[in-house]
Amino acid sequence: METAEIRRRWLAYFEARGHTVVPSASLIYDDPNLLFVNAGMVPFKPYFLGEQQPTWDRATSVQKCVRTGDIEEVGKTSRHGTFFQMNGNFSFGDYFKEGAIDFAWGLLTTSQADGGYGLDPELLWPTVFRDDDEAYALWRDRIGVPEARIVRRDEEDNYWSMGVPGPGGPSSEIFYDRGARYGADGGPAVDEDRFMEIWNLVFMQDELSAFRTKSDFDIRGPLPRRNIDTGMGLERMASVLQGKDNLYEIDEVYPVLAKAAEMTGRTYGAKSGHAATSSHPDDVHLRVVADHIRSSLMLIGDGVTPGNEGRGYVLRRMLRRAVRAMRLLGYRDHALPQLLPVSKDRMKASYPELETDFARISQIAYAEEDAFRRTLDAGTTILDTAVTKAKKQPSPQLSGDAAFQLHDTYGFPIDLTLEMAAEQGVQVDEAGFRFLMQEQRDRAKADAKAKKSGHADVGVWTELLSLGRTDWQAYEHLSVEASVVGLVRDGERQQELEPGATGQVVLDRTSFYAESGGQIADSGDIVTEQGVLKVLDVQRPVKGLVVHTVQVQDGPVRVGEQVQAKVDPDWRVAACQAHSGTHVIHAALRQVLGPSALQSGSYNKPGYLRLDFAWGSALSPETRSEIEEVANLAVRKDLPVSAQFMTLPEAREWGALALFGETYDEQVRVVQIGGPWSRELCGGTHVAHSSQVGALTLTGESSVGSGVRRVEAFVGMDALHYLAGERAMVAELSGLVKVQPAELPARISELLTRVKDAEREIAKLRQQQVLAGAGDLVAGAKDVFGVRYVGHDAGAASADEVRALVLQLRDQLGDATPAVVAVTGVSKDRPVVVVATNAQAREWGVRAGDLVKVAAGVLGGGGGGKPDLAQGGGSDAGKTGDALTRVEHTVGETVTAR
Numbered sequence: 001m002e003t004a005e006i007r008r009r010w011l012a013y014f015e016a017r018g019h020t021v022v023p024s025a026s027l028i029y030d031d032p033n034l035l036f037v038n039a040g041m042v043p044f045k046p047y048f049l050g051e052q053q054p055t056w057d058r059a060t061s062v063q064k065c066v067r068t069g070d071i072e073e074v075g076k077t078s079r080h081g082t083f084f085q086m087n088g089n090f091s092f093g094d095y096f097k098e099g100a101i102d103f104a105w106g107l108l109t110t111s112q113a114d115g116g117y118g119l120d121p122e123l124l125w126p127t128v129f130r131d132d133d134e135a136y137a138l139w140r141d142r143i144g145v146p147e148a149r150i151v152r153r154d155e156e157d158n159y160w161s162m163g164v165p166g167p168g169g170p171s172s173e174i175f176y177d178r179g180a181r182y183g184a185d186g187g188p189a190v191d192e193d194r195f196m197e198i199w200n201l202v203f204m205q206d207e208l209s210a211f212r213t214k215s216d217f218d219i220r221g222p223l224p225r226r227n228i229d230t231g232m233g234l235e236r237m238a239s240v241l242q243g244k245d246n247l248y249e250i251d252e253v254y255p256v257l258a259k260a261a262e263m264t265g266r267t268y269g270a271k272s273g274h275a276a277t278s279s280h281p282d283d284v285h286l287r288v289v290a291d292h293i294r295s296s297l298m299l300i301g302d303g304v305t306p307g308n309e310g311r312g313y314v315l316r317r318m319l320r321r322a323v324r325a326m327r328l329l330g331y332r333d334h335a336l337p338q339l340l341p342v343s344k345d346r347m348k349a350s351y352p353e354l355e356t357d358f359a360r361i362s363q364i365a366y367a368e369e370d371a372f373r374r375t376l377d378a379g380t381t382i383l384d385t386a387v388t389k390a391k392k393q394p395s396p397q398l399s400g401d402a403a404f405q406l407h408d409t410y411g412f413p414i415d416l417t418l419e420m421a422a423e424q425g426v427q428v429d430e431a432g433f434r435f436l437m438q439e440q441r442d443r444a445k446a447d448a449k450a451k452k453s454g455h456a457d458v459g460v461w462t463e464l465l466s467l468g469r470t471d472w473q474a475y476e477h478l479s480v481e482a483s484v485v486g487l488v489r490d491g492e493r494q495q496e497l498e499p500g501a502t503g504q505v506v507l508d509r510t511s512f513y514a515e516s517g518g519q520i521a522d523s524g525d526i527v528t529e530q531g532v533l534k535v536l537d538v539q540r541p542v543k544g545l546v547v548h549t550v551q552v553q554d555g556p557v558r559v560g561e562q563v564q565a566k567v568d569p570d571w572r573v574a575a576c577q578a579h580s581g582t583h584v585i586h587a588a589l590r591q592v593l594g595p596s597a598l599q600s601g602s603y604n605k606p607g608y609l610r611l612d613f614a615w616g617s618a619l620s621p622e623t624r625s626e627i628e629e630v631a632n633l634a635v636r637k638d639l640p641v642s643a644q645f646m647t648l649p650e651a652r653e654w655g656a657l658a659l660f661g662e663t664y665d666e667q668v669r670v671v672q673i674g675g676p677w678s679r680e681l682c683g684g685t686h687v688a689h690s691s692q693v694g695a696l697t698l699t700g701e702s703s704v705g706s707g708v709r710r711v712e713a714f715v716g717m718d719a720l721h722y723l724a725g726e727r728a729m730v731a732e733l734s735g736l737v738k739v740q741p742a743e744l745p746a747r748i749s750e751l752l753t754r755v756k757d758a759e760r761e762i763a764k765l766r767q768q769q770v771l772a773g774a775g776d777l778v779a780g781a782k783d784v785f786g787v788r789y790v791g792h793d794a795g796a797a798s799a800d801e802v803r804a805l806v807l808q809l810r811d812q813l814g815d816a817t818p819a820v821v822a823v824t825g826v827s828k829d830r831p832v833v834v835v836a837t838n839a840q841a842r843e844w845g846v847r848a849g850d851l852v853k854v855a856a857g858v859l860g861g862g863g864g865g866k867p868d869l870a871q872g873g874g875s876d877a878g879k880t881g882d883a884l885t886r887v888e889h890t891v892g893e894t895v896t897a898r
C-alpha cells in the first residue's frame with residue numbers, strides 16, 4: 001500500500017468517526033521551546049495546557065515532524081528518519097482509554113478490503129504502564145489480546161509528560177512483530193528492531209506538580225479534563241505494509257536512494273543483509289542521502305534557509321551530510337540537481353506546494369551545495385595541512401583550536417572535520433572544540449538573555465495565565481486603564497516592586513505591542529498610583545499572556561493596583577511606518593524580481609527595517625533602484641492598508657503570503673496594502689494609508705547565507721536624515737577635491753589614475769636604483785674555488801625586484817666561467833631569497849634549487865625551483881646575512897666535493 005494511501009485511509013477512518021481533519025502545521029511552528037515540530041500534538045499544545053479552548057472535541061492530523069536528535073541514528077537503525085510524518089487522533093475531554101484503544105485496534109486489524117490496514121492481530125503486542133490496570137484490562141478483556149502479549153513497562157517507557165509540571169499520564173504503545181529474521185522472540189522488552197513500535201497512545205489524566213526526571217515526578221491529582229493524544233509513525237506503517245526492512249526503502253524515500261546508487265554505480269544491499277545494525281558503510285551512506293534529501297526538501301519548503309545557527313544549521317548540516325555521503329561514495333559532481341527533483345516528485349502527492357514552490361526550494365538547496373563545494377575545496381587544503389602537522393606529533397591529534405577555526409572561519413562542520421581527520425588516522429580534540437563552541441554560545445546567549453528575560457522558565461507565566469488571558473488592545477488603543485495582575489522579579493512572583501527595580505509586570509489589559517513577527521516591542525510608560533514604570537520590553541512567553549519588562553522609576557507598584565498603560569504615540573507611529581514599509585518593500589521585491597523572492601525573515605523598528613529573502617545572487621545597482629522606485633511609488637499612490645480576520649483556507653485562497661508559524665487558530669489576520677498587491681499573514685501594527693510610510697530608502701544589500709539576501713532600509717524621517725547625511729558627505733567631498741558634486745566621479749577616477757601612475761613610476765625608479773648597483777657587485781664578485789660568486793643583501797626590496805637584480809647580475813657575469821648569484825631582500829617584514837646559476841656552474845653540480853633550500857632553512861621557511869633559478873622565503877628577516885654565508889659555503893662544498 002502506498003504511503004499516500006495509508007495517510008488517506010487514516011484521515012478517512014477518523015473523519016468518519018467524528019474527528020475534524022486538521023492540516024499539518026508548518027515544521028517551524030511558533031513555539032519558543034522547540035526547533036521543529038517533533039510530534040503530532042505540538043500544534044494542539046495550547047489546548048492540552050488549557051491555554052485555549054478548542055472548537056472541536058475530536059481532531060485528527062498527519063503532522064510533519066523533524067527530530068534532530070535522530071540525525072545520528074539515520075541509516076544505522078531501520079526505524080528512524082530525521083523527517084517523518086506522525087498520524088494522530090486527539091480527544092479533548094471526549095473519549096478516553098476505551099475509545100482510543102478501540103479506534104487503534106479497529107484501524108490496524110480491519111481488513112484492507114474494508115478500508116483498514118489489515119494487520120494480523122496475532123502479531124500485535126500492546127504495552128501498558130506498570131500500574132495502569134485499566135488499560136491492561138481493556139486490552140485483555142475488551143480486545144481479547146492474550147496476556148502473554150500484553151507487556152507492563154516502567155515510567156521510562158510508558159509514562160508521558162512534557163518534562164515540566166503540567167499534564168501527564170500513562171501511555172500504551174503498540175508493537176508489530178516483524179518476524180524471526182529481525183531478531184529474538186520475546187516481545188518489545190527483548191528486541192525493539194524485531195518488535196517495532198508503530199503507535200503510541202497517550203492517556204492524559206494526571207496533573208504533575210513537579211518534574212525531576214522521566215521516572216521521578218510528583219502527581220498533584222487528576223486533570224479536570226482528560227485528553228487523548230496518539231501518534232502513529234506513517235513511514236513505519238508504510239515499511240510494514242510494503243514489506244520493507246526499513247524506512248529508507250518505502251515508496252516515499254527509496255527512489256532517491258536508487259538514484260544515488262545509480263549515480264555512484266553502487267548496488268544497494270549487495271554487501272549487507274537486512275540487519276541495519278551490521279550494515280556496510282555504502283548502504284549507510286545511501287540511506288543518509290535518501291533521508292537527508294527528503295528532510296531538506298521539507299524544511300526548505302517550510303521556509304528554513306541554511307545558516308550557522310538553530311534551524312538553519314540543522315538544514316545546512318543535513319544538506320552537507322548528503323553531499324558529503326555522495327562524495328564518500330565516489331561522486332564528485334553536483335549531486336542535488338539530480339536528487340532533489342526525485343524526492344519532490346515522490347512527496348508532491350501529499351504536499352502539492354512542493355511542486356509549485358520548487359523553483360525557490362531548489363534554488364536554495366543548489367546554492368548551498370555550491371557554497372559547500374567551495375568550502376570543501378578551501379577547507380580541505382587547510383585541514384590537510386593541519387592533519388599533516390598533527391601527524392608529526394608522537395600522538396597525532398588535531399587541536400580543538402584548529403577544529404574551531406575550521407568551523408568558525410571556513411564553515412567546516414565539526415562532524416566533517418572528525419570524519420576527514422579519522423580517515424587519515426588523526427584524532428580531534430573534541431572536548432577542546434566543544435569548550436570553545438560553548439564559550440562562543442555563552443557570549444551570544446548573554447546578549448540575548450538581557451533581552452528576553454523570563455523566557456526560560458515558563459512555569460511562572462503559566463501560573464499567571466491561569467488567572468486569565470491578557471485582554472490585548474494594541475490594535476484599538478494607545479492607552480488603556482488596567483490593573484496589575486502579577487509582578488515578577490528574577491523569575492519569582494512578588495507582591496511589590498521597589499523604585500529602581502527591574503522586573504516584569506502582567507496587566508489584565510494592555511495596549512502594548514509584544515515583539516513578534518519581526519516587529520519589536522512598543523515603548524512607553526505604565527503610570528501607577530504613586531509613580532511611573534518605564535517599559536523596556538514586551539514579550540509573550542506563553543500564548544495569551546503579555547509580559548512587560550519595566551524599570552520602576554517612581555513607586556512602589558503593588559499587585560492589584562490600578563494603572564494606565566500608555567504607549568509612546570510617536571514611537572508607535574514610527575513602528576507602524578516601519579512595519580508597513582517592510583510589506584511594501586517585500587511586495588516591491590516580488591514585483592521586480594518575481595514571486596520566488598519570498599521573505600524568509602524580517603526585523604523592523606521605528607525608522608529602520610531589514611528583510612531577508614530567497615534569492616541566489618547580488619542585486620545590481622539598477623535593480624536596487626528599481627525596487628526602491630516601485631516601493632516609493634506605492635507609498636505615493638496612497639494605497640489603503642487594512643487588516644482582516646479570516647480562516648487559514650480563506651487566506652490561502654486570497655493568496656496571502658504565509659510561511660512561518662501557521663497556527664490552527666481558527667482566525668488568522670491578513671494585512672493588505674492596495675488590495676492584492678500586498679497580502680500577508682501578519683499580526684503587526686500598520687499605518688492606515690501607504691503615504692503615511694513617508695519615504696523609503698534602501699541602504700544596503702548583502703548575502704546572509706547561501707540563497708538568501710538581505711535588504712535594509714530607512715523609513716520616514718530616518719530615510720530623510722539618511723539622505724541628508726549623504727548629501728552632507730557629498731558636499732564635504734566636493735569641497736575636498738574642489739569640484740562641483742556632479743563632477744565628483746570624473747574627478748575621483750582621474751585622481752585614482754594619477755595615484756596608480758605615480759605608484760608605477762616609483763616602482764620603476766626603485767628597480768633602476770637596485771639594478772644600478774649591479775655593475776659594482778659584478779666587479780666585486782668573489783672567487784669560490786673557481787666559481788664567480790655574488791652574494792648580496794638588497795635590504796628592503798620585493799621578490800620581483802630581487803629576481804630582476806639576480807637575472808641582471810647573472811647576465812653580466814656571462815658564460816665564460818662558472819657563476820652563481822644569490823640575493824636576499826625583505827618585503828613586509830618577510831625575507832626572500834633568489835639564487836641563479838649559469839650553465840657552467842650547473843655542469844659543476846651547483847644547482848639553484850639546492851642553494852635556495854639551504855638559505856630558506858636559515859630564514860625559517862622553505863622554497864624551491866629549477867637548477868638555474870630558484871626562489872624561497874622565510875619568517876626571520878634578521879637572518880639574511882647568515883643565509884648568504886651558508887649559500888657561499890655550500891657552493892664551496894659542492895665544487896670541492898666533485
Ligand code: ATP
Pocket residue numbers: 039067070079080081082083084086197198199200231232233234235236
Ligand atoms: P522510538 O522509541 O522507536 O525512537 P519514540 O518513543 O521516540 O520511538 P514517540 O515519541 O512515541 O516515538 O512517537 C510516536 C510514533 O512516531 C512512534 O510510535 C513511531 O511510530 C513514530 N516515530 C518516532 N520517531 C520516529 C522517527 N525518528 N522516524 C520515524 N518514525 C518515528
Ligand code: MG
Pocket residue numbers: 173197200
Ligand atoms: Mg514511544
